[in-house]
Amino acid sequence: MLAFVPVACGGSSGTKTAAAEGPGVGKPPVTFGTKNFPEQFLLGELYAQALRAKGFRVNLKSDVGATEIIYRALTLGTLDAYPEYTGILRTVIGDRTNHTASPAQAYNEARQVAAAEGVAMLNPTPFQDRDVLAVTVAFARRYHLRTIADLAKVPRAIRVSGAPEFRTRLEGYIGLRRVYGLHNLVFRPRRIGTQYKALDNGTVDAADAFSTDGQLTSTSKYVVLKDPKNMFGFENVAPLVRQKVLDMEGTAFAATLNAVSATLTTAVMRQMNASVVLQNSSPATVADRFLRAHHLK
């Protein structure tokens, strides 16, 4: 899962061969990438399989990297499309430091950031995958923690884990200090996905996590600290596609991706994420099952 998945093996067995007919037949192949964590792998499979079902040729490149890298690949032309989060795009790429009041605002600003570099942002998903700060139930009880602001009451240094890029992000370590005024934090960089283990064995006290993480469907072990100041912003997903590619692939390309995005609610995503992360189902299989159930394949 952590390695690049080769082109030919990008999908499940059912997606290996392109559909014999459909609007995508005869169109140039598209390189569709994903970022470096399980939810992205799942999104990659959902979009890629739906496109292939319409006859498009898709090289799915999972696990390309963090926003900074994958977006750079997109604008450099080594990648044609990938699913991105609205808030991340506007802050990490667009360097926006203002707080957004609503998902729509975040989406519009992100779209402007992308458009400025020749990248189209398609329709957003209903679900959001925001960064959240999670602590163990025990840690929350001990220090009576409910919100991120409560961390200031902890009378010792708090070890916070996050992906390396978390350190330089406003919707990350910088925001925690600046927005909530927390000065008792120590940053512990970790690969995404390993933070729950770190929480379990006490290596860290708090961890950056995603709101759609499968681990969070059960609240018995972890507590998500509330973010009353919306520091982590709004994070709906929308596929980014290079405008040039979009023009070449025709309207059915965007329509197919939009149709998939429209079905992805938070509940659906948590369930599918849990299947992948907690039950070790392959993203391709989970996506295939979901698409068939929604007649998108």
Add this chain to the structure above:
Amino acid sequence: MVVASGAFALLIAAVFVLLVFAIRGQRDSANRAIRAQEAISAGNKLEKLAIDLETGVRGYVASGAKPVFLQPYSAARQAYPAQARELESLVRDNPAAAATAKKITGSINDYVDLYSIPMISLANDKIDVARSVIVNGTGPQRIEAIRGQFQQLFNSERALANKRTSQASSRANVAVGFGIGGLVIGLSAVLVLAIYLARSVVRPVREVAAGAERVAHGDLSARAPDQRSDELGDLGRAFNTMAASLEHSRDEVAARTAELERSNAELDQFAAVTSHDLKEPLQTVTVFAGLLDRDYRDLLDDSGKTFLDSILAGTDRMRTLIRDLLEYSRVGHGELRREPVPADELLDRARDNLAGRIAEKSASLTSDPLPTVNADAKQLCQVFQNLLSNALKFSDDDAPEVHVSAALFPGEWRFSVRDNGIGIDPRQAERIFQPFARLGASKEGTGIGLAICQKIVEHHGGRIWVEGRPGSGSVFHFTIPDSASPEDRTPETAPAGVGA
């Protein structure tokens, strides 16, 4: 035989073919092992290039985007596609490795396109961001993954090379096994063939040879197997025919010899018997003729006296004849009483016996010193006496000269009695040794003396012959085998007289 040879040739051919296959297999496997080594070497180079890519990117970012640190990356990025193609080409006959090589190429391509290019670009714009993102460790992980794929490829190549090698080696073992088996079978076939040959060819030939050996040693009853219908049978039959013919001839000779001996013996017997039986009536005639001569001679006229003288001469001659005949028949019968006798003494004895006639003829008898020989003294004396008598008989009336000498020849003494008599016609040389073969006008003797000499000499194992021409005397030679071994005597130690 033809079938055996054919089978043997087939066996050799089969072993040869197997060995050729084994050698080819070994060569193929060696080539495969070399290609695997080349592939691994090419893979190692590619792997190093991949590592260069990664360390280059990291060095660039860590150094704060200093262009000099990008050099290994740039070099590796330029070099790797060709290296990847070389690797793929080297492993194209190994499907598993070929698929892995393709994966590796794809992974490196992805690493370059989707990681290193965006990362370097990011470093150029936002070095801090690039530094924080690179901590993710994505790059090293990807390279690690690629190195894992390399390991997989190397293992696959090594496994294939090992498999080929072990296949070739087991094939070679099979071939060697067949070779050894073939050799053993071949040797067995040769052995069987040799035994067969020995039985069917060598043995019959050897039997014929053994038969020939027996024949050579006188066993003419030897026969070879002759049942076979081939050339060996012909040989056996030819041999048997020859042996049978020889045996027949020998039997015939033996029969004739026996017949001859029998008739000789009968003849001797007859001579002895007749001589003896003749003596009595002859004695009667002699006595009454003597009485007639003494008491009634004067009553006879001249014619009667002449007739009476003829009767007396005839009886006298008849008596001599019978005596000599008896003597001749006696010689050669019974054991020889051989003893070393000095020939000088024997010659003297013979000379004494003939003293009257010698004096009568005024003969001169000389001799060289003679050797001692192993002989019957009485008989050898008889030989000397007869030869001397013969020499006196056939000499001119005035002063005959007789000389006796001896010389040593290999294995025998040769005695020579030389006279200056009337000589002899060489055409008569053989005839004179026959009984009663009187020559010329001589009226002396019975003509049996030389026959007796021949009989005695031959009885001693020697020979007798005569040389000479009419009018120039004759030489009688006879030999007596020398009893002393040849080593004991050299010409220098021969009797002194020989050289004098």
